[in-house]
Amino acid sequence: MRIYRLIFLRELRKVFSYKANYIFSLMFYSSIIFLISIGLQGQNSILPNVAPSLIWVSIILVLFLSFEDIFQDDYYDGTLDIYRIENITFYGFALIKSISHWLANCLPMIIITPIIGILVNLDSEVILPMMITLIIGTPALSFIGCMGSSLILSLKIHGLIMPIIILPLFLPILVFGIGALDVLIFNGFEELFFRQLALLAGISGLSMAFCPIASAYIIKANYD
Amino acid sequence: MTLLVKNLSCYLSGRKIFSDISFSLKTGEVLKISGENGSGKTTLLRAISGLSSFESGEIFINKKEIFLLGHNAGIKQNLTVEEDLEFWSNFYQNEHDDKILKKLSLNSKIHSQCRYLSQGQKQKLALTRLFCSNKKIWLLDEPFSFLDEVSSLFLLTKIENHRQNNGIIIIVSHQNLIKNPDLSINLGDQ
Numbered sequence: 001m002r003i004y005r006l007i008f009l010r011e012l013r014k015v016f017s018y019k020a021n022y023i024f025s026l027m028f029y030s031s032i033i034f035l036i037s038i039g040l041q042g043q044n045s046i047l048p049n050v051a052p053s054l055i056w057v058s059i060i061l062v063l064f065l066s067f068e069d070i071f072q073d074d075y076y077d078g079t080l081d082i083y084r085i086e087n088i089t090f091y092g093f094a095l096i097k098s099i100s101h102w103l104a105n106c107l108p109m110i111i112i113t114p115i116i117g118i119l120v121n122l123d124s125e126v127i128l129p130m131m132i133t134l135i136i137g138t139p140a141l142s143f144i145g146c147m148g149s150s151l152i153l154s155l156k157i158h159g160l161i162m163p164i165i166i167l168p169l170f171l172p173i174l175v176f177g178i179g180a181l182d183v184l185i186f187n188g189f190e191e192l193f194f195r196q197l198a199l200l201a202g203i204s205g206l207s208m209a210f211c212p213i214a215s216a217y218i219i220k221a222n223y224d
Numbered sequence: 225m226t227l228l229v230k231n232l233s234c235y236l237s238g239r240k241i242f243s244d245i246s247f248s249l250k251t252g253e254v255l256k257i258s259g260e261n262g263s264g265k266t267t268l269l270r271a272i273s274g275l276s277s278f279e280s281g282e283i284f285i286n287k288k289e290i291f292l293l294g295h296n297a298g299i300k301q302n303l304t305v306e307e308d309l310e311f312w313s314n315f316y317q318n319e320h321d322d323k324i325l326k327k328l329s330l331n332s333k334i335h336s337q338c339r340y341l342s343q344g345q346k347q348k349l350a351l352t353r354l355f356c357s358n359k360k361i362w363l364l365d366e367p368f369s370f371l372d373e374v375s376s377l378f379l380l381t382k383i384e385n386h387r388q389n390n391g392i393i394i395i396v397s398h399q400n401l402i403k404n405p406d407l408s409i410n411l412g413d414q
Contacts, residue, residue, distance in 0.1 A: 003315060006311060006314050006315055010300075010303075010307075010311050013303060013307060014300055014302065014303060017302045017303065018302060073300075074298075076296065077296050077297075077298055077299060077300070077301075078294055078295070078296025078297055078298045079298040079300075081270075081275055081292065081294060081296070081298070082292075082297075082298045084274070084275060085273055085274065085275065085287075085290055085291075085292055086315075087287075087288075223275060223276075223277075224277055
């Protein structure tokens, strides 16, 4: 456990020392929203209604940029070799990678979402539930993304392989994440909202349980 | 402690890398592996360390005691030398020696990010991890690469000390710096 804590702290140090990475991610996230808002100029009544979809889709697009090199650095700089020799389980490592990816990539976007919400005229009552759905749903994106990243571990040229494989896995998260907020916007707080939230939490829980196992298996397969 | 390799053969995509390699090393012994580029020296080291699979043969080794110094030493470009040293000394629960840093002229680079280090300095940083590890079996793949003369001599002294402290060393090197290995294998002869 001591060693996994050390690795986790090193990962956090590593991801947060790439300041440009998450600053550009936040800028890209804001830019997508800003551009679409400008595109929908003159249709201000539509914007608050489509805002949840806009925010979720933008977050997924931004995250795709960060998925590619989650494990590749460690594969090419020999870190994975060292951990394998030192008997660090790939399961533990994938878990650490997924959590640190969420902290470095999803959390900053969730934090600036209230500002983004103002930009897209999102009702102030919807902003907090929006953040809650993001907090519940985005871990699934990170965990599934890490699994996808392990698939392209040893491929120097991978193009669109990973997005094509993992995009379908993002659909349920998108459906329930947007669905919960649509219920809230159009019908107010009702049971269906909480049901959709529970389903979203279920998907995140399943991703947290199974994706690191799959990642570990895929990474190991690269060695065998 | 003994390291025993019996009839080890390795093929990659149907091409023979090496075949029927056998040797045994006892504590305090050094094996030098040589051979031309592509003759399978690194693959042999990776097979012994358990990183690469092989077609046939057996390896008897205490895996907990292995340290592999390969071409890539797990150095993170955007962490500083100090952060790297701190991580590995906590990892191996063994304080790194400031005298070694001084000897390898790394002490002045302690606050530099690893991306700004030269290849030689990166190799020295990898060596500090080796000295910090307290492992008994050293698998060294071209450890003298990029090193200046002073650092090469320092490494030679460390290898000799490790040998005298009952360590086992397998060294892949094109240079003839290891003068009296207990065993030599030339994979180019295969």
